[in-house]
Amino acid sequence: xxxxxxxxxxxxxxxxxxxxxxxxxxxxxxxxxxxxxxxxxxxxxxxxxxxxxxxxxxxxxxxxxxxxxxxxxxxxxxxxxxxxxxxxxxxxxxxxxxxxxxxxxxxxxxxxxxxxxxxxxxxxxxxxxxxxxxxxxxxxxxxxxxxxxxxxxxxxxxxxxxxxxxxxxxxxxxxxxxxxxxxxxxxxxxxxxxxxxxxxxxxxxxxxxxxxxxxxx
Numbered sequence: 001x002x003x004x005x006x007x008x009x010x011x012x013x014x015x016x017x018x019x020x021x022x023x024x025x026x027x028x029x030x031x032x033x034x035x036x037x038x039x040x041x042x043x044x045x046x047x048x049x050x051x052x053x054x055x056x057x058x059x060x061x062x063x064x065x066x067x068x069x070x071x072x073x074x075x076x077x078x079x080x081x082x083x084x085x086x087x088x089x090x091x092x093x094x095x096x097x098x099x100x101x102x103x104x105x106x107x108x109x110x111x112x113x114x115x116x117x118x119x120x121x122x123x124x125x126x127x128x129x130x131x132x133x134x135x136x137x138x139x140x141x142x143x144x145x146x147x148x149x150x151x152x153x154x155x156x157x158x159x160x161x162x163x164x165x166x167x168x169x170x171x172x173x174x175x176x177x178x179x180x181x182x183x184x185x186x187x188x189x190x191x192x193x194x195x196x197x198x199x200x201x202x203x204x205x206x207x208x209x210x211x212x213x214x215x216x217x
Contacts, residue, residue: 005036021096022121050074065149105150
């Protein structure tokens with residue numbers, strides 16, 4: 001985790017969940033994450049079975065030059081990353097992994113900025129399938145951020161972490177993969193699921209992205 005806001009939110013989430021795989025939405029006290037609040041968001045499952053922003057911090061909205069509340073989170077991603085992001089979200093909501101993602105945002109005039117994003121499971125009415133807690137933070141903030149809106153974004157790297165395993169130094173099941181964007185922006189391609197092996201474990205490959213299912217076997 002490169003950014004302080006990412007680590008602050010993760011540490012807080014980990015502390016309030018206790019022995020559970022995820023804390024309840026009502027457990028979150030915004031005053032406890034004051035330093036990360038401007039970059040924090042909550043996603044909710046919408047009527048189309050996609051995730052939209054229920055809440056989004058001021059700095060995050062400023063980075064996109066628009067209010068994000070009510071807007072589709074799924075629609076932010078380049079079409080080639082759609083299936084990969086859906087698979088990643090399932091790892092968070094179903095397997096209760098924490099997803100740490102780096103992605104590159106591009107503006108209409110092709111200026112670029114790299115973001116760090118974290119996604120964590122959040123319970124709502126006992127279920128972890130309808131809410132996600134997360135944060136997005138620019139790794140290096142260019143002078144134009146907040147003036148030129150991010151129009152397109154591509155995943156550049158990811159890590160799936162199962163927090164309950166982190167304390168076991170010899171059994172950490174933390175998987176890191178490096179993404180190679182081999183298709184230019186604007187190129188249309190349909191992602192295809194293909195078998196792959198990453199660090200000796202079976203993964204599903206969507207175009208340039210390998211995603212591991214489960215994590216507790």
